[in-house]
Amino acid sequence: MDKTKYDWPSENDRSLIGTRVKRVDGPAKASGRAKYTYDINRPGLLISKIYRSPYAHAKITAIDTSEAEKLPGVKAVQVILGVGKEVNWVGDEIIALAAVSEDVANDALAKIKVQFEELPHLVVEEDLKQAGSFAKKAGNKTAGEPAGAFTDPDLVVSEGYYGIACITHCCLESHGNIAEWNGDKLLTYSSTQNVSGLPGQIGQALREQGLDVSDKNIETVCNYVGGGFGSKFSPDEWGIHVAQLAKTTGKPVKLMLDRNMEMEAAGARPSCYAKIKVGAKKDGTLVAWDSHSWGTGGPTGAGMPPLPYVLDIPNRSSAHTSISTHTGPARAWRAPDHPQAAALTICALDDLAAKLNMDPIDLLTLNADLSAGDRGKVYREELQIASELSDWKKLWHPRGDKTAGHIKRGLGVSMHTWGGRGHNSNCMVSIHPDGSVETTLGSQDLGTGTRTAIAVVAAETLGLPVEAITVNIGDSKFPASGASGGSTTIGGVSASTRRASVDARDQLFAIIAPILGVPADDLMATGGKIQAKGDSSKQLSWKEACAKLQVKTIQATGKNPDAGKGKLGDSGVGGVQIADVSVDTETGLIKINKMVAAQDCGLIISMKTAESQVLGALIMGITYALFEERIMDQATGRMLNNNLEFYKLAGIGDIGELVVHMMTGPGYDERGTIGLGEPPVISPGAAISNAVANAIGVRVPTIPLTPDKVLAALAKGGVA
């Protein structure tokens, strides 16, 4: 592809890109001044609460809200699911109300009377036999000749059962919205990953409810969001109810989910369990795969994860069964389907390596070219680096730590992939006569560092320090930018910001060129100056240059994609992670000694926040590998741990030493930006499970690897 002026500067010409810039909104967050949706208070604000189903599956036979309506301070009561309708999970919404305070709203909920006729429910799915008619065939993929391949008598075959439980998103800022009408205009403050995409969704839903509102009159604002992880793309039903309640009452109405509702209804990552058979030649060359998997994502079941994962074993058959359960519906959770696919596939390959008496790193290295495209080279490099950083050659041992004592140490490895191409994005860059600079786009920063990356790109392009850039995001009235999901944000916003910044800079060059007496093409913006290339005697400071604009602000808009204006991003990454654990064979407790991540994501814009993404993914991965699980009770249909004391998140003492190695330089940088939010969260489950198997000599079949499961596995074998 031809070089363009929009291309990323080459390594020698970068002063900010790839450096460790401090998060630009760090001070606002660390000082407690960042205002989240939950923190916004409006004059006359009413608080909304939702009456939710206590049953997993039931028909509503009677509703009486009269006592609630009579309660002083209750301003509106709105039935969502009327008599005759069915509820399909504990926590399904039935009635929304608005009152003058949270306490009054809760008092009103207690006065609502709803009667139900209970219907049969299923809320557990690990035992496929229990699923009955709720289980449906959902996909069957075959390549090569798996049946024939397994008949080869020289094939070494490993068979096993593997699984990974359903977890919830557990955003610390629960889902919620504030709706405020001003005439026919609706303003919503929403805790969302999708600022630009919300007004259209809200407008459509309200019009379906008979409210006459135009999308152009809806504005969504979200400056800070307290976690999303894939669960906050839509306004949600409750976001529509608050808009209706606000219309009815003529007051702003706020609804933030209570913790139990957040856990039960606002996000779940589908479970997946599988019986897997995998075969290789004696030298480790992978030949054949056969899996039958099942899992649930709630009422609509769950599709098949990409099995086998990463490595396209030549002869393969993968069948999947989807189980519909009466549980809160699934939502996209970081890298949808991939953590499940990694946990199932890489654990099965690790067991095969053990059967082959082979180091699993050697097995993965040998078969790395079964990955897509030419990524085998990336994996081999990453396996090598991760091996060195984890001291693998010294610390790894064949399965089962044979040293004396009840603390057994082991190492495990996993690998993963993701796409991460940039989404559609528009960015407007403004250069004002006083020298101030704004970038304006309808994006959002989930804590990934989006604001910081935008500032770095604009500052680099304009030759300014990061602090010189004001980043305006979080408002749907700004130029539209995509939802933050699927690791698409960095590719989108960095490209639109780069293109807008280059065009704005060139407009400034065109004005300055005659003043300095050099052609505009010979000017450069660097170190807070506009100067002639190679002649620093011809220069103006940034402020002096902008003053030449007199009273006219420069504005330029950039977009992504934009064919012909530089190849700024790509798709497709690989990553490798290694876990080093110690297992107490008397208590079943697992301690993380160290986690190593080697990750590529093309050109890194902001190194500090990129590393934070990987560190955070490792910690989130440790959490789901060891602690996290949505525990459902089949007898009552309820979630038993819909709170933070029994829904376990890792604490600061649970994480061990964390080492992050970002793959940069030749072979990586020239690909441009690629997203990073998903990939590093995929491998921890498999890496940690494999490390535990290496330590204790026996596989703990399902994640989370809780002490009871460790002890149960040890009771069947291993080193204890």
Place this chain on the structure above:
Amino acid sequence: MPKKKILPEQPPQGFSRRDFLKGASVVASTGLMVAPEAAAAAPEHSSEILGPAAVPITLQVNGKPYSLSVEPRVTLLDALRNQLDLTGAKKVCDRGVCGACTVIMEGHPVYACNILAIEAEGRRIETIESLGTQGELHPVMAAFVNHDAQQCGFCTPGFVVACKAFLDKHPDPSREDVEHGLGGNLCRCGTYAGIREAVLEAAQTLKGGRANG
């Protein structure tokens, strides 16, 4: 108006999550999250019953007195957030587990979601807002920024306050001390690695500050 005497003479001294909870339960004595045996053992407080209607109270927050009218059931956290617009402390678990609502009461970190506003009357309350501003960061805040000890940032104010209170009592902590002392706060994005470094840096900065005067 005379109030029930329900505060302990000696505020809780500990900083681990366990001690933190114990402390909070003694202070609250409402049974909100008191373990059953502790609740049974708690002495009966026999004096006037307040509420359910709102009662006037004065809270000492960040060095200033605030006169409020609150129902006895209103938590300190809700009073701070809803009446004083001090929104740095967050409600996340709402039952004394996650530490997002941490404030300092009489020099000790407490879960503001587990303390009633009426119980906090007469106690010195410090919130994140009193420690520093965006322009003038407290050394703990600055260390959080330096080590990128935050992602979405929702747990961050609670962590910063807990760190400040921790360092007041443990000016020269080891990494193990940090992991124990900050075990009462939870993060979902996974910022603990940065927090660990930030606390150690802030300890050095604060020590330098003390040495200099």
